[in-house]
Amino acid sequence: MQVRAQIAMVMNLDKCIGCHTCSVTCKNVWTNRRGTEYMWFNDVETKPGVGYPKQWENQERWKGGWELKGGKLRLKAGGRLRKFATLFFNPELPTLDDYYEPWTYDYETLTTAPTSKHQPVAQPESQVTGRPLDLQWGPNWEDDLAGAPEHARLDPNLRDGVEEQVRLEYEKAFMFYLPRICEHCLNPSCVASCPSGAMYKRVEDGIVLVDQEQCRSWRMCVSGCPYKKVYFNWSTGKAEKCTLCYPRIEAGQPTICSETCVGKIRYLGVVLYDADRVQEAASVADEKDLLPAQLSLFLDPDDPEVREQARRDGIAEDWLDAARRSPVYALAVKHRVALPLHPEYRTLPMVWYVPPLSPVMSLVEGPGSEADPDDVFPAIDELRIPIEYLANMLTAGDPEPVRVSLRRLAAMRGWTREKNLGVDPDPALAAAVGMEPREIDAMFRLLAVAKYDERYVIPQTHGEIGLSPYARQGACGLDFEGGPGSCGALEKAKDPFGAEPLAAPGDGRGGGSNVAFLDFRKAT
Amino acid sequence: MSAQEKVRPISGWSTLAFALDWNRPPRQQATSPFWFLASDQFRFQRTRADVYSTPLGNGALRGMHVADCNALAARLGWMPSYPTFDRNPLDLTREAAEAGMEAPAYVVERLKAQELRFAAEDPDAPENFPRVLTLWRANLLGSSSKGHEYFLRHVLGVEDAAVRNVEAEPDQRPTDVVWHDEAPTGKFDLFTTIDFRMNGSALYSDVVLPAATWYEKYDLSSTDLHPFVHSFNQAVPPPWEAKTDFDIFGRVAERFSELAVEHLGTRTDLVAAPLLHDTPDELAQPFGEVRDWKRGECEPVPGKTMPKLVPVERDYTAVYRKWRALGPLAEQLGSSAKGIPLKPTVEIDQLRAANGEIDGRPALTRDVHMCEAILALSGVTNGRLAVEGFKGLEQRTGTRLADIAEEHADVRITFGDTQVQPRKVLASPEWSGMESRERRYNPFTINVERNVPFRTLTGRQQLYVEHAWMLEYGEALPTYRPPLNVLGVVGTQLSGEEGRKELHVRWLSPHNKWSIHSEFQDNLHMLTLFRGGPVVWLSDVDAREIEIADNDWCEVFNRNGVIVARAVVSHRIPPGIGLMYHSQDRHVNVPLSEITETRGGTDNSVTRISLKPTHLIGGYAQLSYGFNYYGPTGTQRDEMVAVRKLLGKPVY
Ligand code: SF4
């Protein structure tokens, strides 16, 4: 057992209102500059729909993620050989049409137009060519089922019979929002796809980053990521991706998308996992076993043995405390209401989702449903959003874990409603979903009333890791190479007590078979 | 002070916003009737007011045009109506003085002699035009002008306004209100917009004053959506020539006062004020009977059978001086919250200490002073005033109420406090909630739990309203009214062009997902996050019928105007409906229409103000005018439009 800590996220789709505040704040912070116009590290999709880029979930087309070949895990896009064969032409690379051609407007006209017969108007023009643009697609073209009769059929989740169940008719309409960021996978295929070793997963918190110095523009990460969450900056010629706002995470603050989330749907916390078994878990034969396999990787932070091993593996005490308070661990492992997005990609994604229940509650809470489990639960299988649709998204097609989650959410509502009405809820309701009353209460607290400090339990990064604090002494915020602080860049700073300088990213990787880890602690 | 729907610190805000600390009463107007006349939409009203009367009615509206109803409402003091008379009130007071009479008596005499008329009775006479408009951060033309194209044509004189409507036939016209054979166009002389965007309103303005954005000024904000008062703070100074709203108004006031030395000096104004809610005016016209002094059904008595006529001395040279300090009426008369006076006492000295003094009065020379004063003069942010207000209410109701506010009697929220964090408002007689440390705001809890009478005729929740006009409409009790039969009145709206597939749909323009009312959402990010410009949602069933595919350009049109927008086809929309979320301005990505060869319009280009007569009722208990509280709505949404695909490439 080798214990590692990962900062992971849960999003509660039951509460996402599709406001896109997350997308806008993320864009303003990270991708509002030349070369990144079309990038949305965070985007919010209306489901059913094809998403951004179009049909990103169709791995037959994009060949992202991993597959099992002869019992062995390999990149779906092929091994080293195929990689090099396609170095200069990668057929699985999405084009601008698959994302969208970013545009702006001729705003100038509004202030400079001469007297004219008609009111002046700002026309759209391409941010790529600068020419007038006939808008045909955008990063949220399908908002609230816009154009769904035409496009939604192409939603890759409408497969294995689900397409038969879903009618795109007014009376049968359903939709929900799916906010997406990089999954900061435990087994990231982007990292494994990179021929230059420019991508790495940080050991201390699991954040997956691109080393801008090392990136050689091969773009294998772009096609290798099944979630299409690595983008290519046409201006710098480097790959860029969601950074999980690491400067904020390091300071114990939530990501910008979480901080600004209007629906308060997001949770961030530490999950401990066994790094020795990552490959094994990603390699189970049956796709439907991937969820249990990934769950089995997560270590119980209350288990004294785990804690002991974690300490030996260099995880700080405050991180272990944070892991015990982790809302992510609680929702994914304890309550089993959060599920991974497309576990079948075998990257072991670390942003999990509570499936949406709301659109069906009118049915569930209909006449006679009360808090009687017999009445509440059969309806779960008659939801507007077919369970199988959610299963295709969240559990590699296995409806059972989705059912468990939805039943628990429904039971929680019935349970809490009784309490609000001053009635003692029937413990049988809790028992029917395999929960203790106090567990239901804890889950309700987390999903409904938890404040900032319970939704975001993020231990600060230990500054002493990687660079002796003495090396930073006297440094200032202007200390970058050639900067006015003129103390030289931090990497160059010498520790007077003889510790090694901060390892440049790309040095000192651990030798995992698929995943290249950067481990500061082992570098010395 | 910015607010969405609800200005929590209402008494302090209204004291300052309307200069009640210096002069009373202010002139406040209900917008729907104002624009109904000003933009000449009344000329296109082809149904009479009695068309929706019940056969069992009393005939109170028989033969009346809606503009006649409006004129009656003006003359009886039901609704404010400005300009009020067909003569300048400054001239009227001079004439009165020359005749050795009190101005109100003089005006009554002239009215009786029919030598003076209400302007609402002849809105198209040049002397009755509104001439000057200053828009302050309200995108009237880009968004909220109901009957947008009528505004362009009649108010602004825009040549390519897309109105194709037919005016009322002679037998459909008003009887009381004067009809001019030719409708005036371009009534305005000066149109000024204060905004930080070059939006649809700014584009049509004579003068645009660039305003500071939210992060370039100090200000307060509140809403009905949460119980907090927020501050705005200046992160950066306003760029280039932009100024804060406070500075803009201050500078205009300064220059105005300088010019007034030569042009106006000190004059006596005469304000015709409507019969007001929460005042004894509510009993002015009892029993729901309508008596028109003009028809000799009663005597014209100001404040009883007609508007109050209040002379107000105005020293126009002192406007700037008054702008810069809190006036003495603040404590002499206090501010009125729902009829309950809130009288600041110690607050005046506190404000002197906080803001400094000008001519012995608390200074209001900076935006933060203004914020400080609003907070000090409002019960929701000043516990002492809240307790005092409840004590006043105790005297009136004979029931103990002050305890509601006692727990926060010593709380006094200052601007500095709101800068530290948003502050939760206090329970105050300005509103009807009983919020406390334990409890959130909820309306009418004071009435329900403490038996404070509701502000109705009976003092209870009242469903039955025994007013002649309500009886005439069969609406004395709440009742269902089906959508208006628009096509039955105006006939088909289809173009009739050979070979064009067109369809009638009912027009809906709900709140936008990313903005409400005239608030804008059309910045680059938000437009990128959908279709990049105005869109109209159609059901897939309807779209198929007229061969419109998702993202096709389409024209939405009727007699009022035309919209050119992209179609969004979705099974989320039921058949028979065209839906355009409102406040999609026409200055971004809007091509020309084939039908009118003019620029496509806003969601309001196909609407028209259609006043409901019963909304005009006033001077009768709870049906009495209150600013931004009670008055007619535009009811512009009962409308039908035709939709068709735009052929060929869009032309800008
Ligand atoms: S989701 Fe993120 S970590 Fe996972 S493969 Fe894609 S880019 Fe890499």
Ligand code: SF4
């Ligand atoms: S900010 Fe939150 S609620 Fe809004 S779209 Fe993003 S995830 Fe959903």
